[in-house]
Amino acid sequence: MRRFEWPVRVYYEDTDAGGVVYYANYLKYLERGRTEWLRHLGFGQEQLMRDSGIVFAVRHVEIDYLVPARFDDALVVQVEIAALSKVSITFHQRLLRTPDRVLTEAKVKVVCLDKEKFRPVAIPVDIREAIDAHQ
Amino acid sequence: MRRFEWPVRVYYEDTDAGGVVYYANYLKYLERGRTEWLRHLGFGQEQLMRDSGIVFAVRHVEIDYLVPARFDDALVVQVEIAALSKVSITFHQRLLRTPDRVLTEAKVKVVCLDKEKFRPVAIPVDIREAIDAHQ
Amino acid sequence: MRRFEWPVRVYYEDTDAGGVVYYANYLKYLERGRTEWLRHLGFGQEQLMRDSGIVFAVRHVEIDYLVPARFDDALVVQVEIAALSKVSITFHQRLLRTPDRVLTEAKVKVVCLDKEKFRPVAIPVDIREAIDAHQ
Amino acid sequence: MRRFEWPVRVYYEDTDAGGVVYYANYLKYLERGRTEWLRHLGFGQEQLMRDSGIVFAVRHVEIDYLVPARFDDALVVQVEIAALSKVSITFHQRLLRTPDRVLTEAKVKVVCLDKEKFRPVAIPVDIREAIDAHQ
Numbered sequence: 001m002r003r004f005e006w007p008v009r010v011y012y013e014d015t016d017a018g019g020v021v022y023y024a025n026y027l028k029y030l031e032r033g034r035t036e037w038l039r040h041l042g043f044g045q046e047q048l049m050r051d052s053g054i055v056f057a058v059r060h061v062e063i064d065y066l067v068p069a070r071f072d073d074a075l076v077v078q079v080e081i082a083a084l085s086k087v088s089i090t091f092h093q094r095l096l097r098t099p100d101r102v103l104t105e106a107k108v109k110v111v112c113l114d115k116e117k118f119r120p121v122a123i124p125v126d127i128r129e130a131i132d133a134h135q
Numbered sequence: 136m137r138r139f140e141w142p143v144r145v146y147y148e149d150t151d152a153g154g155v156v157y158y159a160n161y162l163k164y165l166e167r168g169r170t171e172w173l174r175h176l177g178f179g180q181e182q183l184m185r186d187s188g189i190v191f192a193v194r195h196v197e198i199d200y201l202v203p204a205r206f207d208d209a210l211v212v213q214v215e216i217a218a219l220s221k222v223s224i225t226f227h228q229r230l231l232r233t234p235d236r237v238l239t240e241a242k243v244k245v246v247c248l249d250k251e252k253f254r255p256v257a258i259p260v261d262i263r264e265a266i267d268a269h270q
Numbered sequence: 271m272r273r274f275e276w277p278v279r280v281y282y283e284d285t286d287a288g289g290v291v292y293y294a295n296y297l298k299y300l301e302r303g304r305t306e307w308l309r310h311l312g313f314g315q316e317q318l319m320r321d322s323g324i325v326f327a328v329r330h331v332e333i334d335y336l337v338p339a340r341f342d343d344a345l346v347v348q349v350e351i352a353a354l355s356k357v358s359i360t361f362h363q364r365l366l367r368t369p370d371r372v373l374t375e376a377k378v379k380v381v382c383l384d385k386e387k388f389r390p391v392a393i394p395v396d397i398r399e400a401i402d403a404h405q
Numbered sequence: 406m407r408r409f410e411w412p413v414r415v416y417y418e419d420t421d422a423g424g425v426v427y428y429a430n431y432l433k434y435l436e437r438g439r440t441e442w443l444r445h446l447g448f449g450q451e452q453l454m455r456d457s458g459i460v461f462a463v464r465h466v467e468i469d470y471l472v473p474a475r476f477d478d479a480l481v482v483q484v485e486i487a488a489l490s491k492v493s494i495t496f497h498q499r500l501l502r503t504p505d506r507v508l509t510e511a512k513v514k515v516v517c518l519d520k521e522k523f524r525p526v527a528i529p530v531d532i533r534e535a536i537d538a539h540q
Contacts, residue, residue: 027294159432207316
């Protein structure tokens with residue numbers, strides 16, 4: 001299964017008084033990775049919201065903080081699909097300090113929702129096809 | 136002219152690797168103050184958006200960072216009206232470390248907008264009346 | 271085992287374009303709860319860093335997003351100890367919309383670290399005693 | 406005077422329930438621009454903190470919010486020096502939606518501080534020389 005990678009730089013905004021990246025902010029990096037993976041497949045989320053009336057919402061996260069990321073670090077966020085159902089995608093994601101030190105490891109489950117009712121709906125066919133085409 | 140005050144606590148999330156509150160996050164404190172001032176007048180912004188179709192958007196900020204706020208500090212954010220027009224409110228705001236050390240001083244201009252078109256509209260009459268009643 | 275509760279208000283800063291609280295920001299609420307729980311036991315983290323040379327760092331988070339929190343919501347964050355070892359505390363935390371709708375449920379493991387070397391050290395005796403006294 | 410530019414993408418983390426970028430988050434973009442400008446001159450701030458014992462702290466911001474940035478927008482942040490003193494740099498910064506729509510315009514004054522005492526100190530000579538060389 002193919003792995004998608006996206007570079008992330010640590011700025012002041014991401015750090016806390018402990019001198020390292022604040023624990024909630026790693027989730028921002030993970031989401032930038034998923035957003036860019038989807039854009040790489042050909043889908044902008046703004047457009048999905050407007051044209052298909054769907055949003056992807058996070059339902060579950062498990063994350064291990066192994067090594068702290070520091071101010072000015074050049075990182076890479078990895079995106080892999082661990083499981084795919086009719087309405088959800090479960091990602092395996094890692095954040096690395098270049099070239100190969102794993103800082104955090106996470107499992108993130110997102111669900112495809114109707115943007116008005118916030119009810120699960122089937123992932124659009126063209127997204128499923130793009131996912132299959134890139135595996 | 137009456138001054139409204141609201142307490143704010145500095146958490147890890149607000150600080151950066153310099154050990155003090157990150158400069159953008161002071162604007163969050165200022166907005167919490169304005170939100171609670173409006174709630175104190177009887178208006179929730181969620182309700183204003185839903186029932187009156189308006190949002191208040193910031194058009195201009197001038198802020199002086201005088202003394203840094205630190206992790207765990209107990210702060211107070213102050214809200215005063217400096218000017219009021221048909222479509223905008225200009226606030227004078229200060230952030231203090233209890234009891235009276237001024238950390239930041241700011242002027243913030245917000246404009247009342249139609250939430251769909253993002254065009255300026257008149258501030259609702261009941262808000263103007265509540266502002267007058269509290270001066 | 272006793273449960274600690276702390277109120278949280280949802281502001282604009284916490285929400286995203288989906289109209290609900292951004293998924294990373296729930297972790298901020300959870301941490302405010304843990305910080306206030308520790309303060310309730312008599313310990314400020316700024317002081318712990320300065321006087322005892324320790325910081326508590328998050329090692330693992332599991333979180334279920336059940337119901338989204340919305341702009342202007344009045345929430346309560348709950349803190350309970352699920353497990354306690356020599357160097358770590360595992361919390362069971364929930365975020366509720368007043369009075370009793372559970373929005374998120376989480377398990378958070380924090381480790382006591384030497385603030386310079388970022389190596390695990392024993393939780394200070396006075397904190398352990400305060401925890402025991404409050405059970 | 407030369408202008409430095411850096412690309413910025415708007416993610417969910419940056420937006421609020423109004424559907425646009427939250428007003429405080431524009432200041433993050435501005436700072437990423439200044440950080441990358443300094444890196445472009447050859448100076449990482451982590452290194453400056455460690456080796457020269459200095460940090461750059463923001464003292465004053467004036468910002469006009471002209472047009473809101475939206476989710477998924479591709480932006481460019483511009484950095485120009487408006488004034489340079491012995492201890493401070495005043496930047497003129499703009500945020501544009503590609504190719505040339507100006508969204509925000511700002512003046513930001515930063516002061517060079519001793520990182521321990523938070524007192525103003527002279528900007529290091531090698532930074533001044535690099536600034537001169539790039540004008």
